[in-house]
Amino acid sequence: MAQYIIRRLLQAIPLLFLISVILFVLMQSSGDPLATLGGREPPRAEDRIRLKRQWGLDQPVLVQYVYWLVGNDWVVTDPATGETGTRKGVLRGDFGNSFVTRQPALKVIADRLPNTLILMLTAEVVIIIMSLTIGVVSAVKQYSLLDTVLTAFSFITYSVPVFLMALILMYIFAVNFRKWGLPYFPISGMFDPAKGRTFQEVAWHLVLPVLTIALISIAGYSRYIRSTMLEVINSDYIRTARAKGLSERRTLFVHAFKNASLPIVTLIGLDLPFLLAGAVVTETIYAWPGMGQLFINHLTRSDFPVLMGILMMISVAVVVFQLLTDLAYTWLDPRIRYT
Amino acid sequence: MGKKYLVLLLVLLLVGAVVPVSAQGKSVTVSWTQEPDNLTPMYTTMTFAGYTNGLLFATAWDYDENYNPVPVLLTEVPSPENGGISEDGTTFTFRLKEGMLWSDGDPLDSADFKFTYDMYMSDQNTPLTRAPFDQFASVEAPDPTTFIIKFDQPYAPWVGTLNYKVLPEHILRPIFEEVGTLDGAEFHRQPTVSSGPYVLAEYSPGSFMRFTANPNFVLGVPKIETLVVTFIPDDQAYVASLLAGDTDLATFFPASEVQALRDAGVDVRLIASGYNEGLFFNVSPERGHPALQDVNVRKAIAMAFDRFSISEDLNYGVLPPGSSFWEQTPYENPDLEPVPFDLEQAAALLDEAGWTDSDGDGIRDKDGVKLELRFAATTRQIRQDMQALAQQWFGEIGVGVIIQNYESNVFFNGYAEGGPVATGDYDIATWSSNPNFPDPDTVRFQCDQVPSDENPAGDNWNYFCDPELDKLFEQQRVTTDYNQRVEIFHQIDQMLYDQYVWVNTWYDADLWGVGPKLQNVRLNGITPFFDVVNWDVSE
Numbered sequence: 001m002a003q004y005i006i007r008r009l010l011q012a013i014p015l016l017f018l019i020s021v022i023l024f025v026l027m028q029s030s031g032d033p034l035a036t037l038g039g040r041e042p043p044r045a046e047d048r049i050r051l052k053r054q055w056g057l058d059q060p061v062l063v064q065y066v067y068w069l070v071g072n073d074w075v076v077t078d079p080a081t082g083e084t085g086t087r088k089g090v091l092r093g094d095f096g097n098s099f100v101t102r103q104p105a106l107k108v109i110a111d112r113l114p115n116t117l118i119l120m121l122t123a124e125v126v127i128i129i130m131s132l133t134i135g136v137v138s139a140v141k142q143y144s145l146l147d148t149v150l151t152a153f154s155f156i157t158y159s160v161p162v163f164l165m166a167l168i169l170m171y172i173f174a175v176n177f178r179k180w181g182l183p184y185f186p187i188s189g190m191f192d193p194a195k196g197r198t199f200q201e202v203a204w205h206l207v208l209p210v211l212t213i214a215l216i217s218i219a220g221y222s223r224y225i226r227s228t229m230l231e232v233i234n235s236d237y238i239r240t241a242r243a244k245g246l247s248e249r250r251t252l253f254v255h256a257f258k259n260a261s262l263p264i265v266t267l268i269g270l271d272l273p274f275l276l277a278g279a280v281v282t283e284t285i286y287a288w289p290g291m292g293q294l295f296i297n298h299l300t301r302s303d304f305p306v307l308m309g310i311l312m313m314i315s316v317a318v319v320v321f322q323l324l325t326d327l328a329y330t331w332l333d334p335r336i337r338y339t
Numbered sequence: 340m341g342k343k344y345l346v347l348l349l350v351l352l353l354v355g356a357v358v359p360v361s362a363q364g365k366s367v368t369v370s371w372t373q374e375p376d377n378l379t380p381m382y383t384t385m386t387f388a389g390y391t392n393g394l395l396f397a398t399a400w401d402y403d404e405n406y407n408p409v410p411v412l413l414t415e416v417p418s419p420e421n422g423g424i425s426e427d428g429t430t431f432t433f434r435l436k437e438g439m440l441w442s443d444g445d446p447l448d449s450a451d452f453k454f455t456y457d458m459y460m461s462d463q464n465t466p467l468t469r470a471p472f473d474q475f476a477s478v479e480a481p482d483p484t485t486f487i488i489k490f491d492q493p494y495a496p497w498v499g500t501l502n503y504k505v506l507p508e509h510i511l512r513p514i515f516e517e518v519g520t521l522d523g524a525e526f527h528r529q530p531t532v533s534s535g536p537y538v539l540a541e542y543s544p545g546s547f548m549r550f551t552a553n554p555n556f557v558l559g560v561p562k563i564e565t566l567v568v569t570f571i572p573d574d575q576a577y578v579a580s581l582l583a584g585d586t587d588l589a590t591f592f593p594a595s596e597v598q599a600l601r602d603a604g605v606d607v608r609l610i611a612s613g614y615n616e617g618l619f620f621n622v623s624p625e626r627g628h629p630a631l632q633d634v635n636v637r638k639a640i641a642m643a644f645d646r647f648s649i650s651e652d653l654n655y656g657v658l659p660p661g662s663s664f665w666e667q668t669p670y671e672n673p674d675l676e677p678v679p680f681d682l683e684q685a686a687a688l689l690d691e692a693g694w695t696d697s698d699g700d701g702i703r704d705k706d707g708v709k710l711e712l713r714f715a716a717t718t719r720q721i722r723q724d725m726q727a728l729a730q731q732w733f734g735e736i737g738v739g740v741i742i743q744n745y746e747s748n749v750f751f752n753g754y755a756e757g758g759p760v761a762t763g764d765y766d767i768a769t770w771s772s773n774p775n776f777p778d779p780d781t782v783r784f785q786c787d788q789v790p791s792d793e794n795p796a797g798d799n800w801n802y803f804c805d806p807e808l809d810k811l812f813e814q815q816r817v818t819t820d821y822n823q824r825v826e827i828f829h830q831i832d833q834m835l836y837d838q839y840v841w842v843n844t845w846y847d848a849d850l851w852g853v854g855p856k857l858q859n860v861r862l863n864g865i866t867p868f869f870d871v872v873n874w875d876v877s878e
Binding site: 175288301 | 366373374376377382383384385386388462465467468469470473519522523524525527528541543544545546547549567569570571572573575576579580582583585614746747748749750751752753755756758771772773795796797798
């Protein structure tokens with residue numbers, strides 16, 4: 001098993017290298033970081049030329065990539081003074097400084113990552129719990145009224161665009177509840193600056209964004225769970241288990257559910273790395289200071305160091321979660337073995 | 340499980356209801372749609388960052404709501420009468436107030452002014468712009484309350500440029516000397532001292548900044564103890580927050596929301612920002628459409644563009660059509676009127692210019708060239724709407740329109756980066772532009788700013804060249820007498836108007852909303868917090 005894991009990790013290296021090359025080249029055509037610099041008017045021409053030189057953007061793409069990867073502290077970047085560069089490169093943990101905030105890219109990301117994890121992990125847990133409940137119930141009570149209602153509900157929420165869902169929830173629970181004198185949810189942010197970042201405050205601010213993400217996502221998982229549960233429930237070994245007199249609960253949750261969950265684990269394994277990317281629309285509407293908002297803000301400024309940092313982080317996460325998913329199979333299905 | 344979730348919701352509801360609202364002195368909340376990218380003035384040109392760092396960095400002088408200069412760190416605004424400006428207009432002497440302090444108690448003096456200049460000009464730093472510092476011939480700080488800036492020639496735009504935000508030498512010099520650059524300093528995110536009305540107390544990236552009153556501020560201590568700046572990127576949520584009273588001051592909300600805000604008791608104001616949305620015509624003989632070489636064709640196009648209905652229908656009657664590149668400032672020529680909408684006259688002008696529909700396909704032509712114009716804009720919705728309307732109006736007078744849209748970071752790319760406007764790959768373009776507001780100067784229409792392979796940095800994206808206009812621009816640049824300079828600009832404005840190379844579509848003022856709680860608020864479009872010490876809140 002250990003050998004297998006090591007092999008998979010080694011295989012990931014050329015893959016990540018290839019991804020980084022492709023992303024870096026794509027970045028070059030995604031816009032010019034010097035085009036607006038965040039101002040309302042384009043910068044002066046002489047400043048544009050100076051910054052291009054100072055930021056090394058006047059170098060060929062290949063050179064820029066090499067500096068990004070291994071740094072430029074080993075080359076003379078200014079022939080006039082004989083000075084070498086100051087960047088260490090990604091391989092030594094330096095993703096460069098953001099063109100926007102001038103802080104190290106990793107620091108910019110680290111500021112936001114925990115916020116996104118709070119939002120997305122809570123949402124994912126809610127989604128899994130709700131979709132498992134709905135999926136299992138509608139499989140066990142197939143074609144019942146409950147099945148129909150739950151299916152209809154999950155499809156209605158699934159069909160609503162996320163921005164609309166967010167605005168509807170905000171309109172009802174934040175704006176109108178306040179008007180009606182009911183306890184209301186906050187419109188924006190992660191906590192009230194006057195009250196500070198307490199558990200209570202964050203939980204309170206989480207409710208609407210989590211609900212938004214959960215409502216539009218449960219249909220996806222619950223339909224999968226319903227169909228795999230149905231397949232398993234009708235298989236021979238479940239009939240055998242029932243015939244041997246096992247309780248319905250034990251049959252369903254120990255024998256049926258464990259086997260039915262294999263495809264779900266694949267799905268979750270595929271989705272988990274993207275939780276790191278945050279929820280762009282939801283975060284923007286609720287002003288949740290997460291990765292989705294960060295990515296969009298820095299994309300509009302073509303802030304390559306931060307964008308590359310985010311994209312490479314997600315790439316690594318995809319590789320790692322794929323591996324974890326494969327490992328989870330061995331636990332769920334003893335027939336699967338890796339050597 | 341579903342039941343448990345509901346119970347959890349209810350518990351949360353109850354918990355939230357009993358959390359007490361803390362009340363520590365007077366407090367207001369200001370909201371922006373964008374988070375400042377950087378708090379050090381040297382490293383940002385972002386509007387919201389400029390507003391915000393005005394709370395932390397004081398300047399030699401500021402502007403009141405009519406854009407008249409008022410002294411802050413100086414005893415008086417320099418003038419030839421008080422000896423602050425030399426007779427030849429090349430030397431500016433700043434007389435600083437005595438005994439000024441940074442918020443940490445360190446003295447604020449002319450050394451800080453000089454240090455700021457040094458930091459902008461050091462090649463070890465990468466400030467976003469070196470204007471106006473790269474035009475100084477020299478600076479001197481002969482004593483703590485005197486600072487002298489010298490130029491090689493008379494420097495007219497001083498009112499709008501020499502009042503730069505001053506950096507704290509005692510904090511930043513040690514960093515510069517140790518690291519070799521100020522670029523990555525933590526100070527840009529967490530400034531530890533302030534010379535402005537407030538001090539940064541807490542910064543939660545992506546959420547808010549909390550400021551507390553600076554007891555050492557030279558103009559006095561603000562009445563409002565706590566000022567919170569929050570960031571709400573979504574327009575709907577932004578307006579909802581102002582409507583709900585969560586936000587007391589906001590700006591840059593859509594014109595469509597103005598009525599609702601006014602109905603809710605929010606005081607919505609139009610504040611001049613120097614910006615005007617206008618049509619730029621590409622008059623390059625090589626790159627633009629040949630028809631646009633003729634001023635009457637440009638005039639016809641301008642007349643076929645209904646800026647009045649754009650104002651009424653797309654801007655909800657909030658932003659009026661304008662006539663000048665310097666709309667609502669002293670430099671606007673008062674005799675000019677917005678170009679009228681007159682399709683008949685527009686068609687007549689095109690007929691006269693020889694552009695007729697000879698092949699009956701509905702589009703005019705001349706010498707085998709069709710009058711089809713490339714209309715470029717960013718992807719902003721209102722601009723796309725304008726393009727669609729223009730297609731309709733121009734179609735009625737037999738002018739074809741090819742619509743081109745670009746993301747703004749592509750649209751505004753320079754010539755060297757192949758930007759569509761800079762390289763002249765358009766015939767008409769629309770965007771909102773301003774002069775060096777509050778200074779009226781601009782290089783937009785100058786001959787030597789026409790971009791080319793030899794001059795990729797050129798800013799004249801109209802490719803327009805008129806030596807007469809150039810002369811006037813040169814003349815105002817060395818005119819330090821205010822009234823004379825205004826007079827020159829009135830001439831420039833008239834010439835631009837008659838040439839139809841840039842035509843005002845609307846006066847693009849900033850919309851500011853002042854919530855019912857905030858009292859005594861005076862604003863200007865450059866430094867909205869210039870009078871924040873006198874703001875108050877009603878209980």
